[in-house]
Amino acid sequence: MRTRQLVAQLRADLGMAAPLPPPPEVTRIPAPPSRIFPVKSASDRAGAAMSAFAKDAAQHTTALVGIGCVGTRYATDVVLQFQAELAVAHAAVAAELPEDWAESRGMLPLRSRVGDHREYLLRPDLGRRLDAASLALLRSRAKRDIDVQPILADGLSAVATMGAGVALLEAFSDACRARGWSVGTPMCARFARVWLEDEIGQEVNARVAVILLGERPGLGTGDGLSAYLVHGPQIGRTDGDRNMMSNIHARGVPPQQAGARLAVLVGAMLDQGRSGVDLDLSGLTRELGDAASGGYRAPQERVRLVDMSSQPAARTMNRETPR
Amino acid sequence: MKLEPITPTVLSVQRLPAPTEAVLRAYGADPSRHTSLGLITCDQDDSTYVALDEATKHANIDVVFARSFYAGAGSASGPLSGEILGVIAADNPDDIDEGLRAIVRCLEHDACFYGANDDGSIAVFPHVISSLGHYLSAEAGLAPGDCMAYLIAPPMEASMAMDAALKAADVRAVKIFAPPTETNFAGAWLTGSLDACEAAAMAFLEACVRVGEAPRHDR
Known part of the structure; x- marks a missing residue:
């Protein structure tokens, strides 16, 4: 535009009376695209809003489904949600169980052969065996020849262990005692992998070993606990010999309920004398809920661990909500 | 009247969202960085060079090809040939769209003979x-x-x-x-x-x- 102004000035300087014709209108820049949702059929009103199916599906998962797009990109609120959830997962994996945590809560403090947290993440094999000091401690202080040995451990989320760990351990131990079984010394292992229960169970000669540990964090869960149960624990057991229960947290199975269900599982193992894929749970649908039946399960409504949409700052930043 | 603007005419604007590697290379694009092309012909070559440059300020694009045609728009090879072919390249088709919009905007209201x-x-x-x-x-x-x-x-x-x-x-x-x-x-x-x-x-x-x-x- 500057060149045109200069030319107009030059015209006046050269003595031309008529002004330069007005420049053509500036092309209107179209508004940036609002959020678009994919459509299945033309009758679906050009994808202006999230489809009823996507809306319904999104209620039952913390996964980012039915999120639409802005051009070839995600909408801002989706990116913020993703980053927040990923940050929670990263923080959970990076968290370490304090060294005196177990002792201060009256549990036998054990640790695996792992040296530090980085080695723990890189060497699963070392996390499956007790170090020499822990083995000696276990042999000298733990109760032997018992029915059930519960073991609390950090696993991949010390955050979860420090959160609901003790509540789950107590709920489960109480449920076992109520059924008349002998329960082993409460213990807590640092830098532990699931298979550590084999060595511990073998040492204390437990009929069933149960390890309760923080599960691998994902988007939307950083505080979940899992329980792995094995009958006749001994080094060399495989995952086919184990039963497990996951998603033990406030938004999944609460610790109290999980403790009771785990006791039912242990009961089945003691009755049948086996665990893992051979264990028959078909008669326990009443106690274990729909999970044992293998049939239809009513979808559970999911609540987000981090909900960015409830943050005022995020709301003002997000101008891409569907119209 | 002297010093009247001669407005350029944009003759053709095209997108090539996923060209073959041979075409990318032929027009000077780098297949490892560029996956989309945008093409434009116009009856004023110099206005278009300026508009192509202007577009690099508006979108994340590279101008990979811009050549004037022999003897100018008066001897064009076809009604869509004009005087120049300009090619922009980007990794994202949205950037191509934005770049083409910037070129057309510059040609229609700024650069002219x-x-x-x-x-x-x-x-x-x-x-x-x-x-x-x-x-x-x-x-x-x-x-x-x-x-x-x-x-x-x-x-x-x-x-x-x-x-x-x-x-x-x-x-x-x-x-x-x-x-x-x-x-x-x-x-x-x-x-x-x-x-x-x-x-x-x-x-x-x-x-x-x-x-x-x-x-x-x-x-």
Whole structure:
């Protein structure tokens, strides 16, 4: 535009009376695209809003489904949600169980052969065996020849262990005692992998070993606990010999309920004398809920661990909500 | 009337979202960085060079190909050929769209030739770019953000006028296009401060008008 102004000035300087014709209108820049949702059929009103199916599906998962797009990109609120959830997962994996945590809560403090947290993440094999000091401690202080040995451990989320760990351990131990079984010394292992229960169970000669540990964090869960149960624990057991229960947290199975269900599982193992894929749970649908039946399960409504949409700052930043 | 703008006509604008590697390479794109092309033809080559450069300031694109056609728009090979084919490349088709919009916007309301005589048959391009994008700055060996006077006229007018421009202000010649070029025009790229570039461009245009008014010095 500057060149045109200069030319107009030059015209006046050269003595031309008529002004330069007005420049053509500036092309209107179209508004940036609002959020678009994919459509299945033309009758679906050009994808202006999230489809009823996507809306319904999104209620039952913390996964980012039915999120639409802005051009070839995600909408801002989706990116913020993703980053927040990923940050929670990263923080959970990076968290370490304090060294005196177990002792201060009256549990036998054990640790695996792992040296530090980085080695723990890189060497699963070392996390499956007790170090020499822990083995000696276990042999000298733990109760032997018992029915059930519960073991609390950090696993991949010390955050979860420090959160609901003790509540789950107590709920489960109480449920076992109520059924008349002998329960082993409460213990807590640092830098532990699931298979550590084999060595511990073998040492204390437990009929069933149960390890309760923080599960691998994902988007939307950083505080979940899992329980792995094995009958006749001994080094060399495989995952086919184990039963497990996951998603033990406030938004999944609460610790109290999980403790009771785990006791039912242990009961089945003691009755049948086996665990893992051979264990028959078909008669326990009443106690274990729909999970044992293998049939239809009513979808559970999911609540987000981090909900960015409830943050005022995020709301003002997000101008891409569907119209 | 002298000094009327001669508005460029955009003849064709096309997107090529996933060209084959051979086509990408043929037009100077880098298949590891570019997956989309945008193409434009126009009946004014110099306006389009300026518009392509302008687009690099609006979108994350590279100008990979821009060539003028022989003898200009008057001898075009077809109704969509015009005087130039410009090709932009990007990794994202949205950037291509944004770049093409910027090019068309610049051609429709900014860069254009001006008629130096009454019937507009002497076409002069006295364009001042106050801030170069990364296409023309690389072509000129200047830095992005520098000022440049982009001065083009027919051979006789340009030869007289580029000297007038260089004498009129504190500018230096970056490149001089002596005739014949593809379109048989001639001109120069000058750089200096913004004021100097503006003064040089207007001196260039005025000199073209003077040459057009008195073509025969011997009479």
